[in-house]
Amino acid sequence: MNYLTNHPKLLQFFGLLVVFFLLCLFINPSENNIFWRLPSLIAGLPLLINTSVEYLMFDWMPLEVWDPEIEEFEQKPLLKEVTRAISLSILFLIGLIREIVLGGVKTIVTFTSWDFVSENKWAHWPALPWTVVAGGAIILGHKLQGKGLAMLAGFSTIYIAVFGQWEPSMETLSFVLIAAPISVVLGLVLGISLCYAQQKFGLLSLGNQGSFIVNAYPVELQVVDVLLVLTTVLSIGIFITYIPVRLLQRKFIQKS
Numbered sequence: 001m002n003y004l005t006n007h008p009k010l011l012q013f014f015g016l017l018v019v020f021f022l023l024c025l026f027i028n029p030s031e032n033n034i035f036w037r038l039p040s041l042i043a044g045l046p047l048l049i050n051t052s053v054e055y056l057m058f059d060w061m062p063l064e065v066w067d068p069e070i071e072e073f074e075q076k077p078l079l080k081e082v083t084r085a086i087s088l089s090i091l092f093l094i095g096l097i098r099e100i101v102l103g104g105v106k107t108i109v110t111f112t113s114w115d116f117v118s119e120n121k122w123a124h125w126p127a128l129p130w131t132v133v134a135g136g137a138i139i140l141g142h143k144l145q146g147k148g149l150a151m152l153a154g155f156s157t158i159y160i161a162v163f164g165q166w167e168p169s170m171e172t173l174s175f176v177l178i179a180a181p182i183s184v185v186l187g188l189v190l191g192i193s194l195c196y197a198q199q200k201f202g203l204l205s206l207g208n209q210g211s212f213i214v215n216a217y218p219v220e221l222q223v224v225d226v227l228l229v230l231t232t233v234l235s236i237g238i239f240i241t242y243i244p245v246r247l248l249q250r251k252f253i254q255k256s
Helices: 002-006 010-024 045-058 078-102 106-111 113-120 130-144 147-162 166-201 223-252
Strands: 064-069 073-079
Touching: 045 078, 045 113, 064 078, 064 130, 078 106, 078 166, 106 113, 113 223, 147 166, 166 223
Parallel strands: none
Antiparallel strands: 064 073
16 A cells, blocks of 8 residues: 555556546447547638638638739739738848848849840849858858857868758748748737737736726836847847857867
């Protein structure tokens, strides 16, 4: 008895094992038995969601939009055009950063045409030499942490270039440089919007129990709080980034 008292998990395991075999023996295999099959109460919910999204994307609020390929107006849904415009804007910014580092013509084509680029050979965005990117990383590392981080930044860029990973690495960098600021802005906009909605409409109420002066949870939006949250998020990001950088610095630099 003392053994079972000192090892409660073993007793729990055997208890669950007994319950398992009892359920296997006494539950009748029937579609009407709730212990055999749970009723599909929300089986149609995925189809409803898909149908609603499809309606919003392809049928809701059609607009007359000029199509330059067929040179005439055609009807296109509003939500699809808005999401397409947002995605094209983000892709343009990503492509711009990419071509600043790797070079290309797509940014110029956006404001002109492929015919213009074909007729003018000078219409090409020149790529930055890897030495310039490496030098920028070294200068930034020296400014942030000193000689150790500068040496690590230089070693990393040379490592990427030597092993033939320069182009995919710069493409990843272009994604990060655009995605990170957009994520911060969207988070701030969402937080500020929720605070304003709570102030205006009282989305979260205190309920009917008790006597309260106000009916909704009181919130107050202050610029200092927004800056504090932004600073905290950036500090956490820098701290999380600093840990692996510091470990790499100790591993590759102090040994050399």
